[in-house]
Amino acid sequence: MATTYDEAPDPKATFQSDKKVIIASSLGTVFEWYDFYLYGLLATYISAQFFSGVNETTGFILALGAFAAGFAVRPFGALVFGRIGDLVGRKNTFLVTMGIMGLSTFAVGLLPSYASIGVAAPLMLVFLRLLQGLALGGEYGGAATYVAEHAPANRRGLYTSFIQTTATLGLFAALLVVIGLRFALGEEAFAAWGWRLPFIISIVLLGVSLWIRLQLSESPAFQRMKDEGKTSKAPLTEAFARWGNLKIVLIALFGAAMGQAVVWYTGQFYALFFLEKMLKVDGATTNVLMAVALALGTPFFVIFGWLSDKIGRKPIILTGCAVAALTYFPLFGMLTQAANPALAAAQAASPITVVSHDDECSVQFDPVGRNKFDAKSCDIAKSFLAKNGVNYANVEAPAGTIAQIKIGGQTFVAPDPSKVAGEERKAAITAYQAELKTAIAAAGYAPKYDPAGMNTPLVIGILFFMVLLVTAVYGPIAALLVELFPTNIRYTSMSLPYHIANGWFGGFLPTTAFAMVAATGDIYYGLWYPVVLAAITLALGLVFLPETFKRDIEA
Structure with a gap:
């Protein structure tokens, strides 16, 4: 039987006996996250290769949408593999999810481009992303449950925190591979074909990961329960069709995991995309900056996991959500000042506004890439700004x-589509865009950042602080979720809220936030998404989330 919290064995002896479990579980999971997050890091290149039939802004949003597709199916993977894990066991489920993940990642590196086979290319890409998402949906819950069921009662936060490092370490490993290949091959070769190599070499990681996982035996808690004939016969029914457990699932989702998810994806993905797409920092520099911040922040996963064994899981997670909700807007404003001070100065000295009647404007988001945004004067004006990632404010005008676009003290009236048509309209729009491009550049809105003007230490400091918030909300979450549910349905019960939160609320964050930016013209508007969801989790968690850190998980 597991020891109680106050009767925990000697920590040194326990750690030695369970060290193999922690290392093997963590390393295998690192490789799975490496596979999964390669796509996010290479979204710009994937956009060019697989979505080249649309304009640049739409292509990038579609690439992020395909990225999010892998997240969309994670809850379904949690249901399928969570059920298998509660019926058959933790170890064998690991091996299946890892095989699916590794092979589908390898296949992405071999896919023909849009130029080669047309629309079949993005469809095949999305299919492989769905396979990755299903695999990851079954991976995390198993790894967290497996380690927690080996851990002494007063070390569950510490032990499972090593699993929590794996997502960041996987991202860090992917960053290092991408950075190394970009510098070794050069940007031109990397953009043409080198972006495929990180996917292709993942087949080696698959072999290593499978070998590591084969060294493990079944979880002692599950094996004991199986030997006693106490395993669940219907994990899905017991987990979600009975109100007593379903209520805890909902509390775990909205009172903890949802806020954790949006903080995680804002701090480690949206910040990266924001630097590259909004602040015009080149991709290689962006990757290096994020890699440094991750290297500095990763130890805090373990620190916060250890601390949660002392003071509890709830206060650490909810404090992280609170700080994130309060600081994201000023943090991203500071990031603009530090990374691209010329852009910040231009926004202050020569703010851009669009004067138009709102009902006559289309949303500047084109998921199918067929809208030319030239039927109305408002569309002509806004489409140019959206395509170039220029921040602007809206001013309502009569129907x-x-x-009109106002840049500082200058006013530029858009062509009136009702008075020009055909080639004349096309020529008028081209001339208008050229005039705007010259005016925007003259106002200081440079198409690229100036490396000499960047305050690199401050940028890294801001990114590190956002990663620190990630570690606070994510470090203790595995232990919390494990402790909320009984052993016989634990894999199923904890996996679903985790993957709904991280697959849907978190995974769709970059796509949703950038669509919000495209729709409004405000480069900071997308931050409302994580701020509001983190605040909701804080409120619900304070009222409904129980503290779990002294629970006996085998009771």
Whole structure:
């Protein structure tokens, strides 16, 4: 039987006996996260290869949408593999999810491009992302449960925190591979074909991961329960069709995991995309900056996991959500000042506004890439700004007003589509865009950042602080979720809220936030998404989330 919290064995002896479990579980999971997050790091290149039939902004949003597709199916993977894990065991489920993940990642590196086979290319890409998402949906819950069921009662936060490092370490490993190949091959070769190599070499990681996982035996808690004939016969029914457990699932989702998810993806993905797409920092520099911040922040997963064994899981997770909700807007404003001070100065000295009647404007988001945004003067004005990632504010005008763009003290009236048509309209729009491009550049809105102007230490400091918030909400979450549910349905019960939160609320964050930016013209508007969800989790968690750190998980 597991020891109680106060009767825990000697920590040195326990750690030695369970060290193999922690290392093997963690390393295998690192490789799975490496596979999964390669896509996010290479979204710009994938956009060019597989979504080249649309304009640049739409292509990037579609690439992020395909990235999010892998997250969309994670809850279904949690149901399928969570059920198998509670019926058959933790270890064998690991091996299946790892095989699916590794082979589908390898296949991405071999896919023909849009130029070669047309629309079949992005469809095949999305299919492989769905396979990755299903595999990951079954991976995390198993790894966290497996380690927690080996851990002494007063070390569950510490032991499972090593699993929590794996997502960041996987991202860090992917960053290092991408950075190394970009520098070794050069940007031109990497963009043409080198981006495929990180996917292809993952087949080696698959072999290593499978070998590591084959060294493990079944979880003692599950094996004991199986020997006693106490395993669940219907994990899905017991987990989700009975209110007593379903209520805890909902509390875990909205009172903990949802806020954790949006903080995680804002701090480690949205910040990276924001630097590259909004602040015009080149991709290689962005990757290096994020890699440094991750290297500095990763030890805090373990620190916060250890601390949660002392003071509890709940206060650490909810404090992280609170700080994130309060600081994201000023943090991203500071990031703009530090990374691209010329852009920040231009926004302050020569703010751009669009004067138009709102009902006559289309949302500047084109998921199928077929809208030319030239039927209305407002569309002509806004589409140019959206395509170039320029921040602007909206000023409401009376109905029928021809849209105007104001840059500092200058006003540029858009062509009126009702008065020009055909080639004349096309020529008028081209001339208008050229005029705007010149004015925007003159106002200081440079198409790229100036490396000499970047305050690199401050950028790294800001990114590190956001990663620190990630470690606070994520470090203790595995132990919390494990402790909320009984052993016989633990894998199923904890996996679903975790993957709904991280697959849907977190995984769709970059796509949703950038669509919000495209729709409003405000480069900071997308931050409302994580701020609001983190605040909701804080409120619900304070009221409904129980403290779990002294629970006996085998009771």
